[in-house]
Amino acid sequence: MDGIVIGEGVVLDARSTSSPVRLLAALIDLALLAVVVLAILVPLTSVLSTTEHTARITAVVVAATITVILPTTVDTLTRGRSLGKLALGIRIVRDDGGPIVFRQSLVRALVGIVELWLTLGSVALITATVHPQGKRVGDILAGTYAVRVRGSAPRRAPLMMPPMLAGWAHSADIARLPDGLALSARQFLGRSGNLHPTSRVQLGTRLSGEMQQYVNPLPPPGTHPEAFLAAVLTERRDRELVALQRARHRDAVEATQLHRLPHGIPDPVD
Structure with missing residues (x-):
């Protein structure tokens, strides 16, 4: 059980997310991303001309959308809970326990170009496996942390007056x-x-x-x-x-x- 120290100096119990769970969440997000990209790209290619110049521009726009724009937007709007993370009950939070903002989402997405896409996720998997809190390189640079938000804190019995x-x-x-x-x-x-x-x-x-x-x-x-x-x-x-x-x-x-x-x-x- 790990501890997150909030701004008031209080240590909150939080269960760090293991690398296999994060990998499964990433695969779910990747499958959903592939469906969305195909749904947009297939009609788009039939409308646009197939010249070499247009194809290059389209490839650059699609690559930037997949690797940076979509991950940043999803993480910012959902406060670190994409569909894959939501399905497995995990969330990306700041090191102080607060919700991530646009800056952290953008850093994670930019670093993910190398550690996720160019290396097929091998760098992220190795880093998350050896790091005591299961952080990948993007989490280390952005100051974020993957925690369990489902089943990590059992419900306490209400206090009763003696x-x-x-x-x-x-x-x-x-x-x-x-x-x-x-x-x-x-x-x-x-x-x-x-x-x-x-x-x-x-x-x-x-x-x-x-x-x-x-x-x-x-x-x-x-x-x-x-x-x-x-x-x-x-x-x-x-x-x-x-x-x-x-x-x-x-x-x-x-x-x-x-x-x-x-x-x-x-x-x-x-």
Whole structure:
């Protein structure tokens, strides 16, 4: 399991894509590309004259479209999910985990002229096989990364309020938690059962100590760190949900008032 470090310094779990999976996705894209090119090229050649000059121009345009224009356009518009990648559940993302943009798509396509087309994909296959993250040369130069987006993160069970801490949590003053701390605590509770007992105790105690800075009063003495974490996260989630519902109701009321005619004149009835 690899880690992608996002801009906030949080490590996200992500499964790198193996070279055979990327090869199969590329073959699917290549088959679709061949169908599209044939569908366009056959009617086009019957319309254009068959002079040598026209044939050269047509060949250059077709080659540029196949190798650069189409791959760049597809990757940019789909955010790194062509048909082959979509079928196999993978996506091309930036090294920081964000979606790729036109610049990364163009670099990957230009480098692909050599490593994919001129070498029949052998350079890309070798590089992706030996690279620890399965990157080809275009990914290295563009700063991109192929990750699994289907089945890489199992669904977590929703957090539940520990019954013995419900009364304390409802009356406690719980400040807004930093995003990094809240995410770390949520990930810890989701995988605590798979951790070594010693690591589980150490990590739970550390996260509990960090979270106590945002809670007043502290939980009853002897509270288990994991129960404390679950109680705080659950209470913050419920409070933020209530606040969001109130804000939406307030916005709806204000929008209704703003759309009414001024000076108490009733709205016309259709």
